[in-house]
Amino acid sequence: MEFITLLVVLGVIVVIALIIVGIYNGLVQRRLRVDEAWSQIDVQLKRRWDLIPNLVNAVKGYMEFEQDVLTKVTEARASAVTAGAQGPAAQAAAENGLTQTLRSLFAVMENYPDLKANQNVLSLQEELTTTENLISFSRQHYNATVREYNTAIATVPAVFVAGMFGFRAREFFEAGEEAQQVPEVRLR
Numbered sequence: 001m002e003f004i005t006l007l008v009v010l011g012v013i014v015v016i017a018l019i020i021v022g023i024y025n026g027l028v029q030r031r032l033r034v035d036e037a038w039s040q041i042d043v044q045l046k047r048r049w050d051l052i053p054n055l056v057n058a059v060k061g062y063m064e065f066e067q068d069v070l071t072k073v074t075e076a077r078a079s080a081v082t083a084g085a086q087g088p089a090a091q092a093a094a095e096n097g098l099t100q101t102l103r104s105l106f107a108v109m110e111n112y113p114d115l116k117a118n119q120n121v122l123s124l125q126e127e128l129t130t131t132e133n134l135i136s137f138s139r140q141h142y143n144a145t146v147r148e149y150n151t152a153i154a155t156v157p158a159v160f161v162a163g164m165f166g167f168r169a170r171e172f173f174e175a176g177e178e179a180q181q182v183p184e185v186r187l188r
Contacts, residue, residue: 023161030149034170037142041173042084044135045095051131052077052102055124059105062115069101069108076101088142088171095135096175102128139173146170 056070063070076098083094106125109115150169153162161167 019157020161023158024165027149027152027158027162027165027167030145030152031167033145034142034149037138037145038088038173041135041138041142044131044138045080045084045091048098048128048131048135049077049081051124051128052098055105055121055128058118058121058124059109059112059115062112062118063108066108069105073098073101073105088173092174099132136175139175143172146172 052073056073060070076094080091080094080098083090109121115121152158153167153169
């Protein structure tokens, strides 16, 4: 009788251990999906950052009297590049600022007819608009995976495993209302 009781107790312990391992592995997979989604945002942001100096250089000769706007764009880009190490909230704030300065650049560019006809500038603007769309899609995917992960670590029974192994909620990549709209480019 004692042997059977011991087997039942061991069986229950093994089943509980397997459940904990399964929950832990599921949480790790969700955390890795969040990291992967963040990497996709990072790729698109770097693409955006790489396009901006090219655009600034392309319009610099035409916009001799608008150096202030070009300086603000360059500073906003530098701020966005360095904000990445501070987490999604800081990155989102810096990217919102960059989006605003790009809008002001596009608005000023409307006043330069020669610039509207420049194929290089048109091409760079098209690439930038495409990149803005990709950033938006990547942000949506990231936020969905963060929501899934945060929900998983906050619900029973995973909340107990998450607490034991140090799983922490992740921040969403929040873009302001104005940053959620793709900059409109009308040079043609």
